Every structure is written in C-alpha cells, then in structure tokens.
Amino acid sequence: MNIFSFFKKTIKTGHDSTVDSFELMQEGLLKSQEADNEVTTTLSISPEWNISKEQEYVLKFLSNDLPPLKVDQLSLSGIDIDEEQNSGAWNVQAFLRSSLDRPVSLGKVELMVLDADETILAAQEFDLSEMGTLPAASDRPWIFKFEKKNVLNSLMPTSDWTLSFNVRSLVPHSLDLDPSWSEALPEDQIKALEELITELPDLKPRVFNITGFQADIIKDGSLAASVFLRNANTRQIQLDKIPLEILDASGNQVAKGSFKLDSLIVKANSSKPWTFIFPKQMININNPDLSKWTARIPK
Numbered sequence: 001m002n003i004f005s006f007f008k009k010t011i012k013t014g015h016d017s018t019v020d021s022f023e024l025m026q027e028g029l030l031k032s033q034e035a036d037n038e039v040t041t042t043l044s045i046s047p048e049w050n051i052s053k054e055q056e057y058v059l060k061f062l063s064n065d066l067p068p069l070k071v072d073q074l075s076l077s078g079i080d081i082d083e084e085q086n087s088g089a090w091n092v093q094a095f096l097r098s099s100l101d102r103p104v105s106l107g108k109v110e111l112m113v114l115d116a117d118e119t120i121l122a123a124q125e126f127d128l129s130e131m132g133t134l135p136a137a138s139d140r141p142w143i144f145k146f147e148k149k150n151v152l153n154s155l156m157p158t159s160d161w162t163l164s165f166n167v168r169s170l171v172p173h174s175l176d177l178d179p180s181w182s183e184a185l186p187e188d189q190i191k192a193l194e195e196l197i198t199e200l201p202d203l204k205p206r207v208f209n210i211t212g213f214q215a216d217i218i219k220d221g222s223l224a225a226s227v228f229l230r231n232a233n234t235r236q237i238q239l240d241k242i243p244l245e246i247l248d249a250s251g252n253q254v255a256k257g258s259f260k261l262d263s264l265i266v267k268a269n270s271s272k273p274w275t276f277i278f279p280k281q282m283i284n285i286n287n288p289d290l291s292k293w294t295a296r297i298p299k
Contacts (some may be wrong), residue, residue, distance in 0.1 A: 004039040005141070007093055007141055010061050013157075014094070021072045021100055024109065024170060038068040038151070039099035046139035049180040062095070063139055069099035077139070083156045086108045088148035090122055090156060094163045096131060105133045110169035110205055110234070111144060115153075116160040123166065123204055123234075124150040142222020143295035166241040168204065168234045168269055173197060176231075176270035197271050208266075212295035213273075215246065217288075221280035223255050227295045228271040229264075239264045244276055244298070248285065250293040256298060 009099055010256045043063035045051065051059075066077055075097040100105050111174035112278055113122040124146050144163065175194045182190070195214060203209055207230075212222060214226040225246050231237050244254040255278035266272045276295075 001099050001142065007055060007058050007062070009080055010058060010067070011080075012062065012078070013159045013161070014092075014158070014164040016067065016071050016075055016077045017162050018019060018069065019077040019165055021074050021098075023167045024074055024106060024165065024286075037071045039071060039073075039137050041066065041097050041099060041139040044135050044140045046140070048132075049281050059141055062141075064098065064221055065076050066095065066139060069097060073097075073099045074104075074106075074165070075099075077164065078161060078162045079141075081113070081156055081158075081161065087149065090142040090146040090151055092146060092163055093141070094144060095139040096128065098134045099137055101136050101295060102176075103133045103135050104268070105132075110166040111112055112164050112234075113146065114159070114162045114164055115157055116236075117161075119134050119153075120234075121157060121161070122146040122151045123154040123205065125169070140228040143256050144150045159232050161201060166234055171269055172220050173203070173230075173232070174267075174270045176267045176272040178264075178274070181273060200228070200230070200271070200274055203230055205232055207232045208236070208237060210244070210295050210297065212246075212293055213270075215244050215290045215293050215295075217290075218277075219284075221283070222229065223283055223288075224275055224280040225255075225278065225293075225295055226273060226275045228273055229266050231266040236264045236268050239266065245296060245298045247296070249289040251294075254283060254285050254288040254293070256284075 015197065043060055049287040057163050062079060067077055074182045077095040077097060078173045079093040103225050108125055108127050110123055110125045112120050115121055126144055131140055131142055132290055200211060211228045212225060213228060216224050218224050223246065241258060246254040248254050257278050259276055
C-alpha cells in the first residue's frame with residue numbers, strides 16, 4: 001500500500017488527541033515552569049520515503065495547519081478515513097506528533113477511533129516502531145489500517161471523529177483481588193497469585209477468558225475450582241451470572257453449572273481470582289483426573 005496515495009485532501013475531518021509523554025514512555029513528569037510552553041511541530045518525512053512534490057505540498061499544508069502542543073506531549077491528529085470497498089477495512093490518515101526536545105520511537109499500543117460521543121468505533125493494536133524514529137518537535141504522517149474484524153461500527157464517520165491512544169493498553173495486566181480475598185489471604189499467597197498472573201499467556205485485546213489454577217474435591221464431595229476471570233478489555237466488566245464447566249485431563253466433563261455472581265466486577269486489563277463450588281450432585285465422574293484440567297464457558 002502506498003502510504004501517501006491517501007493524503008490528497010487538505011480538508012481535515014478528524015480531531016486531535018493528546019497525552020503527556022510519560023503516559024506512553026515511562027519517562028519523567030513535566031517541569032512545572034515549562035508545562036505551559038507551546039511547541040510548534042514541523043513535518044518529518046523519512047529519507048526512505050519517495051513522494052512526489054504534489055504529495056509533499058499537501059502534507060506540508062496539513063502539517064502547518066496543526067495547532068501547537070504543550071511541552072513533552074504526544075499527539076494523534078486525525079485527517080481523514082477511507083473505507084476499502086472489498087475488505088471493509090478503515091484506512092485512517094493521521095499525523096503522529098511529538099513536542100519532545102529529543103527523538104522518540106514508540107512501540108506497540110492500541111489505538112481507537114472515537115465518535116463525537118467518545119464511543120469506540122474501531123480499536124486495534126499497532127506497532128508504532130514501524131514509523132521509524134520521530135525527530136524532536138516534529139509530526140509524521142501515517143496510514144493506520146483498522147482491519148474489518150476490529151471495526152466495531154459499520155457506519156464510517158465522515159466528521160467529528162478522533163484517533164486516540166488507549167493508554168490503558170500499556171498498563172501491565174494486574175491482579176484484581178476482591179476485598180474478601182485480600183482480607184483472607186496472607187501476603188505470600190497474594191504474591192504467589194501476582195507471579196502466576198505474569199506467567200499466563202497474553203490475552204488479545206478485548207478478550208474475556210477463564211483460566212483455572214486450582215481444583216480439589218473437598219470433604220463433602222463437592223468440587224472447588226479456583227479460576228482467574230481475565231479481562232483484556234479497556235473497561236471493567238460486570239458479571240451477574242456465568243455458566244461454567246470443568247473438564248478433566250482426558251477432556252471429559254467433570255461438572256457443569258450456572259452461578260450467580262451478584263454484580264461481580266472485573267477491572268479493565270486485570271485478572272480476578274474466584275472459586276466456584278460445584279455440589280456433589282453436579283459432578284459427573286467419580287475420582288476425576290484433575291492433574292490437568294480446564295474451566296470454560298460451555299459451548
């Protein structure tokens with residue numbers, strides 16, 4: 001895809017979104033005396049790009065029309081969106097901007113297309129290192145292609161939209177302990193759960209997953225299955241009821257049931273441990289092999 005075959009219009013239909021650099025780069029906070037200073041960014045064209053004079057004129061026009069930034073900010077300035085007729089993908093034209101006084105290279109981060117009400121229309125992870133190093137106080141044009149599977153709204157916006165960083169996607173996946181667990185568990189067990197979280201496979205964005213970590217047949221013959229309720233969404237999830245089945249090492253169904261959870265909240269980008277008790281009458285197998293087992297929502 002020719003990146004600059006898209007930048008032909010000088011009319012900007014999108015808005016700007018801005019974050020302080022430390023939110024994306026884990027760097028120091030702004031110096032208070034510099035916080036209100038304004039920085040005008042200039043167009044940055046990679047030496048590896050071969051563009052025509054006409055394309056360069058359009059890009060300079062768009063770049064010169066961008067508003068100043070505060071010191072140490074990163075910004076996404078939405079220009080226009082084109083929809084691929086065959087694939088349904090959205091090609092979002094935008095400038096990545098930096099008001100830092102030094103070159104910057106970013107890594108993977110989820111970007112979102114928002115409408116005027118800040119409803120998420122599309123969301124996808126991008127590796128911004130592919131854009132190369134952004135010089136100090138500069139802006140660089142790019143096409144962010146949102147695949148159709150990541151487009152959440154079939155109606156493509158033609159105005160009043162924003163391309164935004166999902167800063168939460170950069171926050172490490174964390175342990176979300178319910179207060180009842182925090183009070184009952186000793187510190188060493190809490191640390192063990194935190195370590196276990198880091199060893200689990202990464203979840204894809206906007207996925208909810210159940211992962212078991214301990215299962216035992218208790219004295220009354222019931223099955224106690226402890227799982228992580230894993231939320232890779234950017235917002236918290238409320239669970240009022242959940243169906244669940246347990247499979248043994250051979251893939252046979254050990255137990256199946258439905259549980260009321262009384263509005264259990266799983267925070268964004270976190271895993272909450274929870275124990276489900278299957279009464280003896282729900283267990284289908286005597287002496288199940290739980291050396292390896294699976295917890296899942298029944299198909």
